[in-house]
Amino acid sequence: MLKVRSGLSLIQSHKAVLSLSTQKRWQTNAATAEAREDAEWLEAKPFDQIPRTNMISLMMKMSMPGGKYKNMELMDMFEAMRQDYGDIFLMPAFMGNPPFLNTHNPKDFETVFRNEGVWPHRPGNDTLLYHREEYRKEFYQGVMGIIPTQGKAWSDFRTVVNPVLMQPKNVRLYYKKMSQVNQEFVQRIKEIRNPSTLEAPEDFIDTINRWTLESVSVVALDKQLGLLKDSNKEEEALRLFHYLDEFFIVSADLEMKPSPWRYIKTPKLKRLLKALDGIQEVTLAYVDEAIVRLDKEEKAGVVRPESEQSVLEKLLKVNRKVATVMAMDMLMAGVDTTSSTFTALMLCLAKNPEKQQRLREEVMQVLPHKDSEFTEASMKNVPYLRACIKESQRVHPLIVGNARVLSRDAVLSGYQVPAGTHVSIVPLNALTKDEYFPQASEFLPERWLRSPKDSGLKCPASGLKSTNPFVFLPFGFGPRMCVGKRIVEMELELGIARIIRNFNVEFNYPTENAFRSALINLPNIPLKFKFTDLPN
Numbered sequence: 001m002l003k004v005r006s007g008l009s010l011i012q013s014h015k016a017v018l019s020l021s022t023q024k025r026w027q028t029n030a031a032t033a034e035a036r037e038d039a040e041w042l043e044a045k046p047f048d049q050i051p052r053t054n055m056i057s058l059m060m061k062m063s064m065p066g067g068k069y070k071n072m073e074l075m076d077m078f079e080a081m082r083q084d085y086g087d088i089f090l091m092p093a094f095m096g097n098p099p100f101l102n103t104h105n106p107k108d109f110e111t112v113f114r115n116e117g118v119w120p121h122r123p124g125n126d127t128l129l130y131h132r133e134e135y136r137k138e139f140y141q142g143v144m145g146i147i148p149t150q151g152k153a154w155s156d157f158r159t160v161v162n163p164v165l166m167q168p169k170n171v172r173l174y175y176k177k178m179s180q181v182n183q184e185f186v187q188r189i190k191e192i193r194n195p196s197t198l199e200a201p202e203d204f205i206d207t208i209n210r211w212t213l214e215s216v217s218v219v220a221l222d223k224q225l226g227l228l229k230d231s232n233k234e235e236e237a238l239r240l241f242h243y244l245d246e247f248f249i250v251s252a253d254l255e256m257k258p259s260p261w262r263y264i265k266t267p268k269l270k271r272l273l274k275a276l277d278g279i280q281e282v283t284l285a286y287v288d289e290a291i292v293r294l295d296k297e298e299k300a301g302v303v304r305p306e307s308e309q310s311v312l313e314k315l316l317k318v319n320r321k322v323a324t325v326m327a328m329d330m331l332m333a334g335v336d337t338t339s340s341t342f343t344a345l346m347l348c349l350a351k352n353p354e355k356q357q358r359l360r361e362e363v364m365q366v367l368p369h370k371d372s373e374f375t376e377a378s379m380k381n382v383p384y385l386r387a388c389i390k391e392s393q394r395v396h397p398l399i400v401g402n403a404r405v406l407s408r409d410a411v412l413s414g415y416q417v418p419a420g421t422h423v424s425i426v427p428l429n430a431l432t433k434d435e436y437f438p439q440a441s442e443f444l445p446e447r448w449l450r451s452p453k454d455s456g457l458k459c460p461a462s463g464l465k466s467t468n469p470f471v472f473l474p475f476g477f478g479p480r481m482c483v484g485k486r487i488v489e490m491e492l493e494l495g496i497a498r499i500i501r502n503f504n505v506e507f508n509y510p511t512e513n514a515f516r517s518a519l520i521n522l523p524n525i526p527l528k529f530k531f532t533d534l535p536n
Helices: 002-043 055-063 074-085 106-114 126-135 151-165 168-192 204-221 231-256 267-299 311-316 320-333 336-351 353-366 383-395 485-502
Strands: 088-091 100-103 402-405 410-412 415-417 422-425 503-506 515-517 521-523 530-533
Touching (some): 074 100, 106 422, 126 231, 126 267, 151 311, 151 320, 168 204, 168 530, 204 267, 204 311, 204 336, 204 485, 267 311, 311 320, 336 353, 336 503, 336 521, 353 383, 353 503, 383 485, 485 503
Antiparallel strands (some): 503 530, 515 521
16 A cells, blocks of 8 residues: 555656646746737837727718718728728727727737637627617516627626537437428428529528528427428518518617717617517517427426437526527527528529539438438538538628727737727638638639649649638637537538539529628528429
8 A cells, every 4th residue: 555655646746747847838938928929019019000080080971971981881881991091990989889999900810819818808789788788678687698798797608508509419419300491491492483494582582581590490499480381380480580680780780880879769779679679579489489398398207318409498407597598599690690601602502503513412422312311420521511611601701800809918910909909800801812812702612621632723722721710710719609600500511412412503693792781791682593403
């Protein structure tokens, strides 16, 4: 026993020495890095030398008749401001908005994200927070969800939902049920397309929205709403789609353009609150129905395996209010965002038939027959499918950019930027530049393949890679990365695979101004895709 104890003591002592050595090395490296940062800070220009806009001039350009930015789409406005003021400039505080430092410089993006702190503060969604924290506080009772919250409140909520939503094994449980939704999506397309032209109707976006709502409902509530096969159930869904459009459009105006909504209830604020009330009403009805069903099953002694439990059911075991708000948020945030991303992907594939054909060849290995089922094993081997999705997100980004509040001092574009500064990260210009994405104007999924085969491109696929990984972050970065990332990726992968396996997809119309920018980019043209049946 003595020898054993002596041996353990020796090992522990050796570990302590190693630990001490490691600590010293870390301390040395940290000190070196800190010294380097201090030197960079001292060499940088003062914060007050950053180019900035004049508040009165900016407000006139944004809101006065004839103002340069007044009727611009958000993406166009941000690009116009970049051309007017440069790649980095400060927008002044006005009407309750804090001053915002805008940077279009990709070198700054990493610096901002590396200085976001343990609880990243993501500015924005103030109108949504007002609705939940003040206007409808009796319902939310301090549980406002992930989207509008900051600090500990955000961290506590995210700690509860992360294990359910972010683990790949949990998401893959829904393959079979989501596959059923996709089969119904294919059947719906066959029913609504023009029998002569094979084109979808002008309002095809409504069908895409139904598909996305059905898909997210399967995950959130373990329930299909019947929207793709029962026309009698469409009234509530159409109301939800209308309210969501209102939310994305009106909140963008209130939060990104001059508005006194923080001081008085403007007509647009009233319009937004009505939309948010509508979203709450419809989504809560779906969630309450699911909770009643689950409560009845529990009283009846029904015990279902984990593979058959919805996100709602899993979270109800932890916290009922968190479960309710998270399920509502999934229904709210999972429709227009996924529909726009899916539309972008469809347009890219329709306009690049050779890429569509290459994708189809890969999909046929996974789905040898039109009605073949997806499996976890088969879906591990679809690199080109994932590459097509990523490239379409680059070509048609969903959002203008991202934002953070610096948790400590940092140097951006050669300027000293103090902790607490609100920084807006805008990659739009970089996403379309050959400097960051060679042959940036082309849809080239090959640039995302890890081991690309010779594709006959102008330059090897390996030469198409992004030169800065922080330029393209469609789901965000770090702890505040989109909590629904894995679910959305699964929806897109299974959805587009099923469509491409069943149809040749064409779009025989111009795609200029295909999207309008609100809080997210929304489809802006009739989506008259042509769906030609493929042989089995």
